[in-house]
Amino acid sequence: MTVLQTKDLTKRFGKFTALNQVNIDVNEGEVYGFIGPNGAGKSTAIRVLLGILKATSGEARIFGMDAWKDAVTIHKRTAYVLGDVHLWPNLSGGEVIDLFIQLRGGVKNNRKEELIQRFDLDPSKKCRTYSKGNRQKVALIAAFSSEADLYILDEPTSGLDPLMEQVFQSCVMEAKAAGKSVILSSHILSEVEKLCDHVGIIRQGEIIESGSLREMRHLTRTNLLVETKQPIPDLEKQIGVHEIEKEGVEVTFQVDTENLDQIIQYVSTFGITKLESAPPTLEDLFMRHYEGK
Incomplete structure (x- = not known):
């Protein structure tokens, strides 16, 4: 009804x-x-x-x-x-x-x-x-x-x-x-x-x-902040990874929910020393999908 x-x-x-x-x-x-x-x-x-x-x-x-x-x-x-x-x-x-x-x-x-x-x-x-x-x-x-x-x-x-x-x-x-x-x-x-x-x-x-x-x-992504012992190569080539930003040894990026497991497995091979995750706000999503369009 x-x-x-x-x-x-x-x-x-x-x-x-x-x-x-x-x-x-x-x-x-x-x-x-x-x-x-x-x-x-x-x-x-x-x-x-x-x-x-x-x-x-x-x-x-x-x-x-x-x-x-x-x-x-x-x-x-x-x-x-x-x-x-x-x-x-x-x-x-x-x-x-x-x-x-x-x-x-x-x-x-x-x-x-x-x-x-x-x-x-x-x-x-x-x-x-x-x-x-x-x-x-x-x-x-x-x-x-x-x-x-x-x-x-x-x-x-x-x-x-x-x-x-x-x-x-x-x-x-x-x-x-x-x-x-x-x-x-x-x-x-x-x-x-x-x-x-x-x-x-x-x-x-x-x-x-x-x-x-x-x-x-497809709208749900997780924000990750990762610090590893070794630099992470080819992160931008991994499926489901977006908005990569590097600051010193820390890397922040977004991961599509359905790809989160494989990305964590990939990143972990380079020795994770710090890992933080947070759900995106809708402002993040709108900036990504609609800014300038």
Whole structure:
């Protein structure tokens, strides 16, 4: 069952086209990764879906209803977390969470206390004392405490430490298991890889690639930093190796995921003394694939 669908969604601000014929489909119980570099149009698309902005042309439907005309009804079944949360400074975190829950008509489950513990939040502190990460926790706790059918998450882990990112990821998977749908806007590829069933990549307001992660496997590369006892010959000739940079005895490069095993075996024959790996950000991928094109 389709929960969210856009058809040729276009949004212009004067002569500037922020969204150009964007097509998104999100089904029930599915996590959709909406990804791209900063300024690509992710937040604009989300504001149209939330009924904050009116599309210039095309359509956006959520639960079969028009995202602009039926926004109030849609919001009753939708939870939203943005990437830079601003809270009332003189209220405590707990008061803000309660306020959000009451605005949604109250929640009969007991998830609030459980989530406060899982996210390690002190709800008694005033919001003006909270770090950015703690402000994100308040928004996430309020969202996941609600009985929403659709979660729209726009850079939701901004400011969270790695441990809290894991808690967030668990909450997303629990929502999915309960048949809820999630749109996750992010520029962190590793987060998307862990959570998302389908992915849409947006650049300069256009969806340039979309599909399942399996279909988009060619986009995943690992960044390697290697130091060896002997220089590595012919590295640039190895299949799956890209973006080689040398600095003294250290070599950094990218490896396609499907070639990682053979490249590690090849490099190890020259005596590895140091090896670091990291997943690429989507900015890396966009610079590689689309700069100057």
